[in-house]
Amino acid sequence: MKTVRSVLTLLIAAAVVPLKVWSGAELRSTVGTVEVKRAGSPTWSQGRPKTAVNNGDIVRTGVGSETEIKMNEGHKMTLRERTSLKVDSSQSPETKIDLLAGRVRTFVSKLKRQNKFEIKTPVAVASIRGTVFDLEVAESGASRLSVLEGVVSYRDIAGLGQEVQVLKGQSVLIEPGAAPRPAEPLPQDMQQGILPDEGARTAEFNAKAEVQREVGMAAFKEFFQTDAAQEMKTAQYQEGKTLIDAFGKRVRLEEYIARPAANQYSFVALNTREDRTDFTRFDLYAQNALPENISSINLFSGATNELTNQNNWVTKTHRLSSNGGDYYREWQDGGSPVNMNDNKQRVVFSHWYVEAKGQGAAPTLLSHWVPDAAYLGGNASATKTRDDAELQSILTQNIPSGYKNLGDGGTIGDVRPIDTAGFTDAQRLDALDNAAVNASYASSEGFARNSTVRFDDRTIAASTLAQILNSTKLSRVSVYDDPAVAGAVNHTLTVDQYYLNDEGDKLTFAQAAKLGSSVEGINFENVFTSSLIGNRKIDVVISPSIFKKAGLLDN
Amino acid sequence: MTNRSLSKIAAALLAAMAPASASAEVKWAPYLSAEVYAGSSKFDSENVSGPNGNVLFVPAMRFGENFSLLPSIGLGYRKSRDVQELAGGGFLTQEQQTRSLGLKGVRNVGDSWKAKAYASYRQELIIETKDESWGDGDFDYDKTAVGVEAERTGSAWRSLRFGLDYYALAFPNFSSLAAEARNLGITVNPGEDVLDFSAVDASVGADVQLGSKSLLSGYLLASSRDFKDQKIVKPDGTYTADDRSDTYLYLSAGYRHQLPQWSLFGLGVENLAGVDLSYAALDSDQHNYDAGRTKFNENYYDYSEIGFGPRVNLRFREKLTLGLSYMLSTRDYADRPVQNADGTYTTDTISSDVNTLRVTVSYPLLKNLSVEGRYANQNADSNMKFEQTYKYDYSSSNYFLGLSYQL
Numbered sequence: 001m002k003t004v005r006s007v008l009t010l011l012i013a014a015a016v017v018p019l020k021v022w023s024g025a026e027l028r029s030t031v032g033t034v035e036v037k038r039a040g041s042p043t044w045s046q047g048r049p050k051t052a053v054n055n056g057d058i059v060r061t062g063v064g065s066e067t068e069i070k071m072n073e074g075h076k077m078t079l080r081e082r083t084s085l086k087v088d089s090s091q092s093p094e095t096k097i098d099l100l101a102g103r104v105r106t107f108v109s110k111l112k113r114q115n116k117f118e119i120k121t122p123v124a125v126a127s128i129r130g131t132v133f134d135l136e137v138a139e140s141g142a143s144r145l146s147v148l149e150g151v152v153s154y155r156d157i158a159g160l161g162q163e164v165q166v167l168k169g170q171s172v173l174i175e176p177g178a179a180p181r182p183a184e185p186l187p188q189d190m191q192q193g194i195l196p197d198e199g200a201r202t203a204e205f206n207a208k209a210e211v212q213r214e215v216g217m218a219a220f221k222e223f224f225q226t227d228a229a230q231e232m233k234t235a236q237y238q239e240g241k242t243l244i245d246a247f248g249k250r251v252r253l254e255e256y257i258a259r260p261a262a263n264q265y266s267f268v269a270l271n272t273r274e275d276r277t278d279f280t281r282f283d284l285y286a287q288n289a290l291p292e293n294i295s296s297i298n299l300f301s302g303a304t305n306e307l308t309n310q311n312n313w314v315t316k317t318h319r320l321s322s323n324g325g326d327y328y329r330e331w332q333d334g335g336s337p338v339n340m341n342d343n344k345q346r347v348v349f350s351h352w353y354v355e356a357k358g359q360g361a362a363p364t365l366l367s368h369w370v371p372d373a374a375y376l377g378g379n380a381s382a383t384k385t386r387d388d389a390e391l392q393s394i395l396t397q398n399i400p401s402g403y404k405n406l407g408d409g410g411t412i413g414d415v416r417p418i419d420t421a422g423f424t425d426a427q428r429l430d431a432l433d434n435a436a437v438n439a440s441y442a443s444s445e446g447f448a449r450n451s452t453v454r455f456d457d458r459t460i461a462a463s464t465l466a467q468i469l470n471s472t473k474l475s476r477v478s479v480y481d482d483p484a485v486a487g488a489v490n491h492t493l494t495v496d497q498y499y500l501n502d503e504g505d506k507l508t509f510a511q512a513a514k515l516g517s518s519v520e521g522i523n524f525e526n527v528f529t530s531s532l533i534g535n536r537k538i539d540v541v542i543s544p545s546i547f548k549k550a551g552l553l554d555n
Numbered sequence: 556m557t558n559r560s561l562s563k564i565a566a567a568l569l570a571a572m573a574p575a576s577a578s579a580e581v582k583w584a585p586y587l588s589a590e591v592y593a594g595s596s597k598f599d600s601e602n603v604s605g606p607n608g609n610v611l612f613v614p615a616m617r618f619g620e621n622f623s624l625l626p627s628i629g630l631g632y633r634k635s636r637d638v639q640e641l642a643g644g645g646f647l648t649q650e651q652q653t654r655s656l657g658l659k660g661v662r663n664v665g666d667s668w669k670a671k672a673y674a675s676y677r678q679e680l681i682i683e684t685k686d687e688s689w690g691d692g693d694f695d696y697d698k699t700a701v702g703v704e705a706e707r708t709g710s711a712w713r714s715l716r717f718g719l720d721y722y723a724l725a726f727p728n729f730s731s732l733a734a735e736a737r738n739l740g741i742t743v744n745p746g747e748d749v750l751d752f753s754a755v756d757a758s759v760g761a762d763v764q765l766g767s768k769s770l771l772s773g774y775l776l777a778s779s780r781d782f783k784d785q786k787i788v789k790p791d792g793t794y795t796a797d798d799r800s801d802t803y804l805y806l807s808a809g810y811r812h813q814l815p816q817w818s819l820f821g822l823g824v825e826n827l828a829g830v831d832l833s834y835a836a837l838d839s840d841q842h843n844y845d846a847g848r849t850k851f852n853e854n855y856y857d858y859s860e861i862g863f864g865p866r867v868n869l870r871f872r873e874k875l876t877l878g879l880s881y882m883l884s885t886r887d888y889a890d891r892p893v894q895n896a897d898g899t900y901t902t903d904t905i906s907s908d909v910n911t912l913r914v915t916v917s918y919p920l921l922k923n924l925s926v927e928g929r930y931a932n933q934n935a936d937s938n939m940k941f942e943q944t945y946k947y948d949y950s951s952s953n954y955f956l957g958l959s960y961q962l
């Protein structure tokens with residue numbers, strides 16, 4: 001019997017416990033951040049549908065959040081965003097709510113005579129009997145009651161004024177330390193009894209949250225797509241295809257290799273700026289077929305201090321720089337290795353030409369150099385001085401080491417000008433492969449050249465060594481004199497040279513000198529101007545390593 | 556596929572999703588986001604200061620219970636850049652404008668599923684140097700995209716998404732200089748519109764609720780990218796007739812957990828902590844030929860990248876929020892060789908580490924209006940020593956202060 005009683009007790013207890021839960025209140029719907037702090041607990045926990053709300057608990061909603069509390073007698077309270085309320089008592093006969101902040105809409109079921117429903121704010125108390133109303137607390141504590149259905153008793157907590165009966169369609173404000181203000185009419189839509197549809201409001205709220213969510217997801221996808229665009233741009237920078245020139249302008253640089261024939265190698269560097277395109281094309285012809293990787297061979301000289309027979313060498317070169325209309329070009333012909341007396345083989349060319357041409361004008365052969373007899377005979381130092389005046393002599397040389405003007409010994413320019421009438425521009429550009437054109441050039445003489453070298457626009461004589469080392473611009477100003485006209489200056493040609501990195505920072509010559517024989521990683525900008533091209537510019541930036549490897553930068 | 560074709564596809568998809576009854580009531584749910592910031596970016600020892608701002612307006616419409624239409628229009632301007640964009644490039648970018656238009660349809664299918672389709676257009680204009688003006692930047696681009704998505708929402712699996720997207724990127728002012736080279740008699744054919752490509756992205760995303768306080772998110776993206784006119788380079792520096800094709804893979808996982816509230820100087824502090832993990836890989840059939848150094852670099856673009864980092868968000872008294880995140884990402888190129896400082900190639904392959912720290916602070920001033928501050932610092936370290944064309948070792952940072960409005 002005792003056992004039976006114990007079982008019954010347990011069953012009754014089990015039945016009562018859930019009844020105790022149902023006797024309070026619980027959250028129904030939740031949107032966004034809804035949290036509950038239990039009575040006596042210092043922490044907040046997430047509020048979800050069916051979360052019980054007991055006496056002493058505090059419920060709060062975050063920004064853009066909303067929840068509904070349903071009480072055992074059917075009363076419902078909708079907490080708007082950023083609302084906080086404490087449930088003092090959720091059970092009959094006295095339901096008491098402490099609205100701490102924010103706004104609630106309350107639906108109070110019809111109350112039994114002995115029952116009471118009361119909401120308190122920091123400054124006011126609203127007592128209700130079966131009604132629908134809004135109660136809102138500002139940060140100052142000021143509390144506005146708007147009655148939509150029924151009647152609500154409303155008084156200030158300090159007892160400064162009389163309790164007022166707020167009727168359907170009225171709104172009363174109580175400010176801190178003040179009696180209730182006179183009742184005001186509700187806004188027109190409420191006056192007409194058109195209550196905002198709670199379902200519609202929730203739908204509106206959900207719709208906005210949904211829009212925000214979709215916007216966020218779209219931004220996430222957009223990230224991957226725009227990141228792909230960013231990668232394309234980054235690759236251009238990583239490959240050095242975009243750089244800044246010596247004048248702060250952005251240059252796109254593309255360099256291409258072509259192999260027109262087994263023994264031929266072509267290189268083109270193209271520059272585009274906002275308003276112009278410049279390029280340099282370099283062609284190299286070898287005696288024999290070239291390997292795939294030409295960087296490993298030297299076609300211009302044999303191994304240092306070793307007289308070895310070169311099994312392949314350069315026979316012709318052609319370098320042309322142009323702005324699309326004007327051009328400057330140098331080309332060499334008849335290259336063959338010569339055993340030099342410094343125990344080394346070196347390629348000597350039988351002809352070396354320099355020409356300039358303005359757009360629409362005839363070309364002018366500025367220089368035609370041929371090898372000096374001593375150099376051709378193997379005297380490596382015959383014309384290459386290495387004395388104390390080395391720097392000045394090399395910089396101001398009027399002809400390349402080892403060469404002389406065609407016509408030296410006679411009068412330069414005797415056999416000038418070249419035949420410009422008999423050939424087209426295209427034929428002349430093809431001088432290396434066109435025998436007739438080649439013959440015409442081979443018999444034509446250039447001008448006598450007088451060069452001045454300037455560092456940052458100062459002559460060598462006007463510069464100290466420190467100024468030279470700290471300069472960033474090297475200019476060769478050449479005057480081509482026509483000996484047939486005494487005292488006359490025929491043509492000028494200025495070539496400005498800069499070493500710079502991809503961000504347009506110019507290297508001083510001291511910095512450039514530290515690079516030694518390596519020119520990897522720097523750019524070389526050549527700016528040609530000449531009276532022959534109307535003093536327009538041909539401005540080309542290249543990666544010079546290809547020319548270094550081809551031996552051209554030694555000349 | 557042309558932009559016109561894309562527009563037709565998008566229109567057809569959206570029409571198919573629209574409600575059968577034209578009389579469905581239209582309800583508006585407009586969304587507006589506007590941000591204005593002033594700030595400064597620092598890359599190594601250089602600084603750039605200026606304003607940034609953007610606005611996005613989505614006048615969303617709801618037709619009945621099951622169909623929503625979200626048109627969108629966005630505008631943006633930036634003078635100061637984010638650390639992510641500063642990577643490697645010094646301060647070439649000076650100003651940037653973005654303009655975007657979009658239209659998205661969302662249709663409820665049953666209780667749990669949603670079908671979505673969208674079409675969007677985005678234009679980005681970039682001024683990089685003193686001699687450029689709006690509209691003629693080399694790296695200006697247009698992006699046109701269409702896509703569909705199926706999403707299932709629920710309680711434990713809060714979201715499960717399957718997406719298929721197509722987009723085309725065009726750089727209208729950028730083409731290779733091959734045509735000019737051909738005019739010089741040199742036959743090279745690297746292609747002309749070498750940066751333009753189109754992509755098909757397939758993706759799966761999921762958010763899973765773990766208990767009452769934790770959320771696990773995952774995302775998988777596979778992208779196939781076909782270049783419109785970028786020929787594949789051969790070992791001798793010449794080009795094949797085939798166009799480049801890439802495959803990109805991205806996989807990420809994120810975990811968020813709400814920690815117990817604690818007190819700091821009497822202020823209730825709420826915490827949300829998390830960790831992110833990601834993996835990305837690019838596989839390209841393109842190579843690189845360094846004409847300046849006559850060096851062929853096979854599989855130059857292929858890489859894999861791993862990212863890892865924690866984050867925490869703190870909220871004080873429901874108002875002041877503080878976000879902290881850190882990310883370490885390591886990118887390893889499969890075959891791209893390391894170069895010494897003078898540019899000579901070595902046999903090692905490039906590996907780069909990037910550390911990024913971000914701090915955000917936000918405080919609501921008025922309803923929908925917040926004041927926000929952002930700070931980011933990024934440090935990169937690499938075994939690549941050749942930095943004449945691109946910085947691999949650098950330190951960059953930025954900070955912004957401004958207002959954010961969301962309606």
